[in-house]
Amino acid sequence: MIQIEKLSYGFPAKDLYKEVSFTLEMGQHAAFIGSNGAGKSTLVDMIIHPDKYWYDGKIIKDESCRIGYARQFAVRDKEQECTVFEYLSEKFVENQKATLAVCDEMAVAEDVEPLFEQYQALSDAFEAMDGDNYENNIHKQLYVAGMRELEETKLSQLSGGEYKLLQIMREMLLSQNLLVLDEPDVFLDFGNLNGLCQLINGYKGTLLVITHNRYLLNHCFDKILHLENGDIQEYEGNYAEYRCSQLKEKLKLKLQSIEEQEEIERTEKMVDSLRTRATLVANPVIGSAVNAKQTQLDRLLARQIKAPFIELREPKIELQAIEVETGNTVLSITDYNVSFDESLLENINFELLSGEKVAIVGANGTGKTTLMRDILKNNHPSIHIDENTSYACLSQLKDENIDETKTVYELMENLGFETSESIREYLGKYCLEGDALKQKVGQLSGGEKNLLQIAMIANTNAELLILDEPTSHLDIYAQMALEKAISEYKGAVLMVSHDFYLVANCADYVLLVEDNTIRRMRTRSFRKMVYDKYFNQKYLEIDKKKQELEANITLAFKKNELKTVEKLCNQLEVLSAK
Incomplete structure (x- = not known):
C-alpha cells in the first residue's frame, strides 16, 4: 500500500528524518508512536501530500491507494444543521444528484462522449464507496460505535467526542483503502473511546493511526511504527509485544x-x-x-551501541514539594448553575481541601469544560478560590494561559529566567530542546504545548493546581512521568480528565458528572464502575501489573542490577502474552 525508501527531510536547524524506510501492507492496522515533537504529523502529511515538500528518498503509493484523513482537531461548522444520518450520507447523496444531472444533460446533448466519461467516473466512485449499500453501512457503523440512537440528532446537539467519532465514521464509510487518523482518542470519554476501539477493529482497510492512548495501543494494532531521533523502527506485532521486546x-x-x-x-x-x-x-x-x-x-x-529506540526521551517532571496545612478549604463551589439551550449543570456544590487530589469525570457534553473554564477565570459568583492560596492552571483553550505568538524563549524570560542557558537547561528536563526553543508557541505540537504548560506550572510554588485534560497529546512516557509527579505533589489538585490511568492512580476521590449534577465517589468505586460499564477488569488489572513491572525494570536498570532486569523482563513477557 505504502512504501517509504530512505526518506530524509528537515529544516535548517533540525533534521526530522534521516534515510528512514518502512512499508505499510494492505489490511494492516499500524500504530504510529514516538516522542512529542518527533515529527509524526509531518510525516503523515508528507505521505498524503508529497508534492508540498522538498525531500530526499521515495514515497511510493500503490495505484489503487485512496487516502482518507481524520485530523487531530475537528472544527465543527456551527451553521450546519443537518442530522447525523444526513451528515454521514452527504457524499453519497451528492454523487447521486451529480449522476442524475449528467443523465439529464445526456438526454438532450448532441455530443454525449464527454458526458459519458463524467457519468462513468461518478459511477466508479459510487461503486468504490459501496454506494448501493450506504444506508445499511451507516446504520451498522452507528451501531458499532454505540451511537445508533443519535441517527436523527442534529450535529449542533452532539458533544465534541461524538462529533469526532462521526468524522472518523464518515471517512470509513467512503471506503478509502488507507485511512489516517491523527490522535483520534484525544478528549474522548470512556464510552466514546470504546466506540472508537470497535470502529478501528471493525475496519477492513489499512489504518495508520497516530496515538499515545495505552488502551487503543493494547487492543487495536498489529504493527508498530516508532519514530525517534530521525529514525523509524518497524515492528510486526502488537504494542505489548513491542514494549517487552x-x-x-x-x-x-x-x-x-x-x-x-x-x-x-x-x-x-x-x-x-x-x-x-x-x-x-x-x-x-x-x-x-x-x-x-x-x-x-x-x-x-x-561500533559502540547506539540505540535511539532503547534510551527514550523521558521528561523529568518535578512539581514543587511545598508544605501545606491539611484541612483548609482552598476552593469552594456553591449553588453553581450553567445552561445553554437547556440546563447542563444545576446546584453544584463541593469543597476542595488543601492536599486533596480530585478528578472531575463525565461523558462528553455534560458541562465539565464549562465548569473548568469558569474555575480558571475565577470571576463567577458561585466559585471561590481562597485568597491566601496560590494557584496555577493548565488549560486546553487556545491562548487561555499562554501567548501563542511569543517564542518559547520569550515566554520563559517573562517568567523570570535570566539567561538562555538557564532556559535551555530547565526545559531540557521536559524534552523541549533544540529548535523547539526558538519556535513560536503556536508552532509547537499539541504534546509540546502541554509539556511547556506543565514546565511553567512546575516553576511556581502553587498550592493548588487546576488542570484541564493534562495528559492530552502527551506521549506515553510523559503521561507516566506526569502521573508520578502528581502523586508526589503535596498541594491540592483539581483536574478534568478522561485518562483512566491518571484518575485511578492519582485521585483521592472522583466527582462524577451525570444527570445534570455532580456526585462524589471513592476512587475504588470509580474503578469498579469503569470495569463494569466500559472496560475489561482483567485487562486493567494486568495492565497495572505491567506498569509496576516496567517501573521496577527502570529502577533496576538505574541500579545496574541486570540479573533483576532479566528476571522482571521474563515476568513481563509472560504477562504480555495473556
Whole structure:
C-alpha cells in the first residue's frame, strides 16, 4: 500500500528524518508512536501530500491507494444543521444528484462522449464507496460505535467526542483503502473511546493511526511504527509485544556494552603499554604493533551501541514539594448553575481541601469544560478560590494561559529566567530542546504545548493546581512521568480528565458528572464502575501489573542490577502474552 525508501527531510536547524524506510501492507492496522515533537504529523502529511515538500528518498503509493484523513482537531461548522444520518450520507447523496444531472444533460446533448466519461467516473466512485449499500453501512457503523440512537440528532446537539467519532465514521464509510487518523482518542470519554476501539477493529482497510492512548495501543494494532531521533523502527506485532521486546533488547545491549567497555579498556591499556615501550626502544615491530592495536581500538569505539529506540526521551517532571496545612478549604463551589439551550449543570456544590487530589469525570457534553473554564477565570459568583492560596492552571483553550505568538524563549524570560542557558537547561528536563526553543508557541505540537504548560506550572510554588485534560497529546512516557509527579505533589489538585490511568492512580476521590449534577465517589468505586460499564477488569488489572513491572525494570536498570532486569523482563513477557 505504502512504501517509504530512505526518506530524509528537515529544516535548517533540525533534521526530522534521516534515510528512514518502512512499508505499510494492505489490511494492516499500524500504530504510529514516538516522542512529542518527533515529527509524526509531518510525516503523515508528507505521505498524503508529497508534492508540498522538498525531500530526499521515495514515497511510493500503490495505484489503487485512496487516502482518507481524520485530523487531530475537528472544527465543527456551527451553521450546519443537518442530522447525523444526513451528515454521514452527504457524499453519497451528492454523487447521486451529480449522476442524475449528467443523465439529464445526456438526454438532450448532441455530443454525449464527454458526458459519458463524467457519468462513468461518478459511477466508479459510487461503486468504490459501496454506494448501493450506504444506508445499511451507516446504520451498522452507528451501531458499532454505540451511537445508533443519535441517527436523527442534529450535529449542533452532539458533544465534541461524538462529533469526532462521526468524522472518523464518515471517512470509513467512503471506503478509502488507507485511512489516517491523527490522535483520534484525544478528549474522548470512556464510552466514546470504546466506540472508537470497535470502529478501528471493525475496519477492513489499512489504518495508520497516530496515538499515545495505552488502551487503543493494547487492543487495536498489529504493527508498530516508532519514530525517534530521525529514525523509524518497524515492528510486526502488537504494542505489548513491542514494549517487552524493547526492554529485552535494552538488556541485551547493556550486557553487550559492558563487554565492549571491558574490551576497550584492555585494548587501551595494551596501546598505552606498547607506546611506552616504543619510546624506550627504537623497534619498528613495536611501532607496527602500536598502530595495529590503535586501529583495533578505533574500530571498537566506532561500533559502540547506539540505540535511539532503547534510551527514550523521558521528561523529568518535578512539581514543587511545598508544605501545606491539611484541612483548609482552598476552593469552594456553591449553588453553581450553567445552561445553554437547556440546563447542563444545576446546584453544584463541593469543597476542595488543601492536599486533596480530585478528578472531575463525565461523558462528553455534560458541562465539565464549562465548569473548568469558569474555575480558571475565577470571576463567577458561585466559585471561590481562597485568597491566601496560590494557584496555577493548565488549560486546553487556545491562548487561555499562554501567548501563542511569543517564542518559547520569550515566554520563559517573562517568567523570570535570566539567561538562555538557564532556559535551555530547565526545559531540557521536559524534552523541549533544540529548535523547539526558538519556535513560536503556536508552532509547537499539541504534546509540546502541554509539556511547556506543565514546565511553567512546575516553576511556581502553587498550592493548588487546576488542570484541564493534562495528559492530552502527551506521549506515553510523559503521561507516566506526569502521573508520578502528581502523586508526589503535596498541594491540592483539581483536574478534568478522561485518562483512566491518571484518575485511578492519582485521585483521592472522583466527582462524577451525570444527570445534570455532580456526585462524589471513592476512587475504588470509580474503578469498579469503569470495569463494569466500559472496560475489561482483567485487562486493567494486568495492565497495572505491567506498569509496576516496567517501573521496577527502570529502577533496576538505574541500579545496574541486570540479573533483576532479566528476571522482571521474563515476568513481563509472560504477562504480555495473556
